[in-house]
Structures are given as C-alpha cells and as structure tokens.
Amino acid sequence: MNQRTTNLLRRRLLLGGGSALAGSVLGCQTLAQTTFEQPFVNGKRNVVAFPEKRPLIVLTTRPPQLETPFEVFNDGIVTPNDAFFVRYHNAAIPTSIDGDAHIVKVGGNAAGKQVQFTVAQLRSQFKPIEYLAVNQCSGNSRALFNPRVTGGQLGNGAMGNARWVGVPLKELLARAEPKNSARQVTFDGLDEGVLGGGDFVKSLDIGHAMDGEVMVAYRMNDADLPMLNGYPVRLIVPGYYGTYWVKHLSSIEIIDSVYEGFWMKPAYRVPDNDCACIEPGTAPAATRPIGRFNVRSFITSHRDGARLAAGRAVTVRGIAFDGGQGIREVAYSTDGGESWREARLGADMGRYSFREFTFGFTPSAGSYDLRVRAWNRSGQSQPMEALWQPAGYMRNVVESVKVTAA
Amino acid sequence: MRARFIAVATIAACALSFASGAAVAKTIQLPSDPVQLKESPLPGYAKARANCVACHSAEYMLYQPPNAARPYWDAMVKRMKAVFKAPIDDADMPEIVDYLAKTYGNEQPK
Numbered sequence: 001m002n003q004r005t006t007n008l009l010r011r012r013l014l015l016g017g018g019s020a021l022a023g024s025v026l027g028c029q030t031l032a033q034t035t036f037e038q039p040f041v042n043g044k045r046n047v048v049a050f051p052e053k054r055p056l057i058v059l060t061t062r063p064p065q066l067e068t069p070f071e072v073f074n075d076g077i078v079t080p081n082d083a084f085f086v087r088y089h090n091a092a093i094p095t096s097i098d099g100d101a102h103i104v105k106v107g108g109n110a111a112g113k114q115v116q117f118t119v120a121q122l123r124s125q126f127k128p129i130e131y132l133a134v135n136q137c138s139g140n141s142r143a144l145f146n147p148r149v150t151g152g153q154l155g156n157g158a159m160g161n162a163r164w165v166g167v168p169l170k171e172l173l174a175r176a177e178p179k180n181s182a183r184q185v186t187f188d189g190l191d192e193g194v195l196g197g198g199d200f201v202k203s204l205d206i207g208h209a210m211d212g213e214v215m216v217a218y219r220m221n222d223a224d225l226p227m228l229n230g231y232p233v234r235l236i237v238p239g240y241y242g243t244y245w246v247k248h249l250s251s252i253e254i255i256d257s258v259y260e261g262f263w264m265k266p267a268y269r270v271p272d273n274d275c276a277c278i279e280p281g282t283a284p285a286a287t288r289p290i291g292r293f294n295v296r297s298f299i300t301s302h303r304d305g306a307r308l309a310a311g312r313a314v315t316v317r318g319i320a321f322d323g324g325q326g327i328r329e330v331a332y333s334t335d336g337g338e339s340w341r342e343a344r345l346g347a348d349m350g351r352y353s354f355r356e357f358t359f360g361f362t363p364s365a366g367s368y369d370l371r372v373r374a375w376n377r378s379g380q381s382q383p384m385e386a387l388w389q390p391a392g393y394m395r396n397v398v399e400s401v402k403v404t405a406a
Numbered sequence: 407m408r409a410r411f412i413a414v415a416t417i418a419a420c421a422l423s424f425a426s427g428a429a430v431a432k433t434i435q436l437p438s439d440p441v442q443l444k445e446s447p448l449p450g451y452a453k454a455r456a457n458c459v460a461c462h463s464a465e466y467m468l469y470q471p472p473n474a475a476r477p478y479w480d481a482m483v484k485r486m487k488a489v490f491k492a493p494i495d496d497a498d499m500p501e502i503v504d505y506l507a508k509t510y511g512n513e514q515p516k
Contacts, residue, residue, distance in 0.1 A: 041472055051434035061439050062463040090490075091462055095431040124409045148471035150478045194461040197491030262489050 037067070038144045038155045039304070052226040054082045059152055063088035063191075064228055068090040073319055074300035077346070078132070079160035079352040081221050086228045087137050087158065087242060089263070090202045092192040094248055098234035099224060104172070104216065108186070108253030112177030119218055122342035126167040129215060133238040134161045134321045135245055138268060138290050142392035147280050149392040156298065161321070165235045170210045173254060178206065181241035181256040185209040187235050190248035202244050204237065205261045206305035209350035211224035213238055216249060237322030238352040239292050241393070243268045264289055269391070276394050277387035284390070292323030294383050294396040297330055297357070297374035308405040310365040318343075319354040326351035329375045333361045336369035337384060337398070343372065351377075363405035370401040439463040443509075450505025453498045461490060467510040476513065479506040 036048045036057050040119040046058040050066060066086040067189040072079060100120040106352065107114035117125070137158035142151055171184065186203045193199055215236040217225070225231045230247030237244040243263070270276040271284035276282050276294075297320035308314055320327045346356030357372070375381045386397035411477075443454055443464045458467075470478075480503045486492040494502070509514045 042469060045469075046440055048437060048440075050437065058440075058465070058470065060463050060465040061437060064436065095436065096431050098431045100430060117478070143471070148473050150470055150474050153469045153471060193490050195491040195493070198489045229431055231432055 004164060011192055038143065038153075040153070040155075043143065043153070043155075044064075050063070050086070050228060051286050052082060053228065054080075056083065056085070057155070057157060059154060063091040063093055065152060065214045066228070067154055068155055068160060070155070070298075070300070070303070072157075073298065073354075076318060077161055077319060077349060077356050078221060079162060081162070081223055081226050081229070083121040084160040084162065084220075084229055085135075085137065085158045086227070087152075088191060088197060088228075088247075089190050092194045094190040094225070097227070097231060097248070102232050102248075102250070102254065104233060104249055105175040106172050106252045108176070108255045110179045110182035110256040111254040112179055113175070113313065115172075115175045117172065122167050122216065122218060122233065126171050127211075128165050128218075129164040129212075130163060130278070132163050132350045133236060133351060133356055134159060134293070134320075135236075135242045136160075136293055136296075138241040138243050138393040139391070140393040142394060144386075145388060146386065147266050147388075147393050149373050149390060151392050158202065158242075161319075162220050163222065164215060164217040165219035166215040166233070166236065168212050169214040169216055169235070169252075170212050172216060172252065173210060176252075176254060178210075178254050179256070182220055182254045183257055184255050184259050186251075186253045186255060186259050186261075187244075187246040187249060188251040188253075189230070189234070189246045190250050198248070198262060198317075200263055201259070201261050202246055203255075203261075203264055204244065208237075239322075241268075241290050241293065243290065262303075268393075271292070271389055275383075275387055277389050280388045290393055293321065294394055295322040295327075295373045295374050295380050296320065296396045298399060299370055300370055300401055300403045302370065302401055304401050306401070306403045308363050308368075308403055310363055310405040313360055314359050315363045316370065317356065317358045318372055320357055320372070321352075321379065322374070322376040324351050325378045325380070327355040327374050328377045328379075330355075330357040331373050331375075332357075333371045333373075334361050334368045336362075336400070337371050338396045340373070363403075365406055366404070368405065369405050371398050372402060373398045424432065437484055439465075441465055446505055448501070448504070448505045448508060450458070450498075450501035451509075453502050454505050457492055457494045457498070458486070461486075461492065467506060470510055472512060472514070473474055474507075474511040476503065476507040476511065479503045479511055482506075 047055045049055045057067040068085045104121045105116040140158040145152035148347045184203045188201045188232045233249045235246045269287035272286040272288040299318040300319040331340040332343045333340050343357040343359040382398050441464050487494045
C-alpha cells in the first residue's frame, strides 16, 4: 500500500468510514466565532478554524493570515501542521490542486535548459533531505512596536517549527544547467494578485540558492503540507524570514540580474546597518532586503500576569532560536534583568530548530519579572531595549513576563 | 481570476480530497469575510466599497493601530493602484483616503 492510499484511508477513518463519493471531506465544520484579545490597543481578533487548521487567531480572512495561539509553543518544540501560522499577500490563492501532477518549472535567462518536474517526480527521482527549521514571518510581533507601526498587526504567533522533507534546490537548479552569468534565482507560486498586479515573486542570490540546504519541500511533519502552508510544495530557506518561503511553488528562474520586483524592492527591506534599526520617526538612509533571523527567546510555560503558589518550586520552560548558528546559551532573570543565571538547554534538534530551555525557581510571596536572553554560537544576542524600524520587522527584544506568587 | 475568490463565500470551512484514478486533488473552501467596511456619511465610503474590498477583506483597515496617519492611507491607496492594478480613478483617491483616515486612522473622532 503506498503512502497516498494510506493517507486516504486514514482520512476516511477519521471521518468514521468511507464515503459514497470517490472523495472525502476533511475538517468540514461550521465556524464557531470566538474572539481573542491581543495584548495591544485595537487587538480584538476572531478565532476561526480554517481548512486543515484548528481554531487560530485571524489577522485577515481574505487572503488568509492566521496566527498561532502562543500556548501551542509550550506543547513541544515542533509546531503541529494544524496550528502552523498562515500568511498570504494576495487573495487569488489556489483552492484545489492535484498534489502529484502539480508542475515546478525551472528555467530563466541564465539557465542552459528549461526543465520541469511534477511533484511525483520530485518525490521519486531525487534523494530527499530533511531537517527541522523555524519559519517566522518578517513582521512577527509587529504590533508590539513602540511607537506602533502600520502593517499586519501581529502578536508573537507568526512563527513555527516543523520537520521539512524535500529536494535540495541545488539539484533542481543543476538540471537546468546554470550559466556563468547567473546572479539570482526567482521563485513564483500559484497564488496571484486578484487583478493581475503584485504577483508574489521572491529572489535569492545564486550562491545561496545553490548552498544545498535551501529545499523544495513536499512533506511537513510527516504529512502533506496543509493547503494554506503551500501544498503541494513550498520553498524552505532555513534561517531566513518566511517571506522567502514561497508557497505552491510553480516557477523557478535562474537570472543574470538582481531581481527588483515589488516584493524585493521596495517591500521587505530593512535599514542597511548592523542593527537593522533607526530612531523612531526617522527614515533609513539606505535599505537592503531582509535576510536571516536575529536571536529570539520566549518563555512559553507562563503567560504575563500568571499567578504562582508562594514557596512551591516551579519549572519555567521556553524556546530559543536564531538564523542558523544555533543557540549556545540562554540566561534567565527573575528580577527584571538585575541578576542572571544560566538556563538548562534541551536536546539540540539542529541549528535551524527551536531549542528548548528550562529553569526552576521557588518564589516567595511577591512579584517577579521573568526575562530570558539567548546567545547564538556567534555570540549574537538580544537587546534589552526594543529596537525600532519603520516596517516593523525583526523584533527580538528580551521579553518580560510578570508573575505574582501568593 | 475574480470569480475564483468570489465563489468561496460559505458558512463552512472545508477541505476535500477527491480520488479519481491515480490523481489526487486537495480542495478547500474558505470562509467568507466576517467584517465589512464601516458605514460612513463620507463620500469616500461608497468608493472604498467599490474599490478596496474586491481584493481583500476589511480587516486590513480595521486592525491598523490608532496612530495610522493620513500619509499611510494615501500611500496604501496609491500602492493598490500602481502595484495591484486596482481600477481606482485618480479623482476618487482623495475621498477614499479621507474616509480611511477618518474611519480607521488617527483622525477618528475621539
């Protein structure tokens, strides 16, 4: 029995039996309208179960932009597919795709050949690679900027960690025989602008695209990708912001120039300096395309405002990640950053994955300001005071979780 | 292309998988918009209804921070025409921007 048949059978079992039709209905349910209050002004959001998703925080319905409820990150370091965040830019998104027959074309003016592969061929003709990698929206946490900036008003839930399986992009590019003139590679998916403008196309430098790690993924956490996460194949650019992780990938072009479409310029750019930051209210002198994640860490076991029992030991847990160096150390403070100790790191699941950390403390009656701060293997860390930039990307301040023991 | 998203209005969110010979298609149905543009006596309201929500839900406006100022709304309306090909008459732009700034931006009545 092949994997596809197994999946279909499993789907029917989930439904409690077969169907008279030659098809099955997945997760068809009436929308229960509940709401969630984000911790910022104008933060009331609907919570809705979209197809193949559990109820998630809705930033926008059309196109779908869905945020993961933060408590999910305390359930484990792998984010389940049905809880994984969703971000689209255009509303003409595919709603029905044949996942085996879907074609990925590879060509461009710096390719020696134009070639194409069905997803079935990607699965059968190439040796797969796999790794855990965090995907994070460039604008994750944008609504926490002070002063506030315009754009998608996200809390901290536009991130997730999954196990990806697919074909190294390098192998597909090699089949198209890149010329010496190749400078960049562009990526386009099936999602389109409703009126034909603003097609979401991204680019990577040729050296990055050929690094052997960038992947065309057809599995996510041992399952097909959910439609809203890019079924049947998406680009995985480990360590880089999600803007490069093109969904429903359909066309790859090797080009002899630097691509400057809207989504590379002027969109998705950061101040071209070491901190990617400027003084609030000013404009950057120069910009560059957003790139790797900076270092972040979060307490996941306790939310701001939590109440603890005085005199009873508690274990605080959380996650840390960076742009691919790997996490070397996480320090914690229970007094708002006055004093710091080292947290215990969990298993190393790869340098692109969330890394778990834990620490214990026994509170006396009173208030505690819990903070965590991570360092990666290059010594990069997180600022104690939030940095600012006009697009609201790359927030990575040391977060504060205030708890009370009584 | 337009029909593709208008046709998805439904009260249910579903995902279907059809088996037909060897081919397997995954099919989903998306929920309809939960919010509409805020009603207003301003002349830009009708023009915003005609021009903005064909391509995206009104949550894009509703959830902007309260400090969203007129230059932001002006830049967005211009971007929707220049980049996304929204068929907005240049003559209608000031009224649309006025409606957005006064309804969703920092010019809302306190």
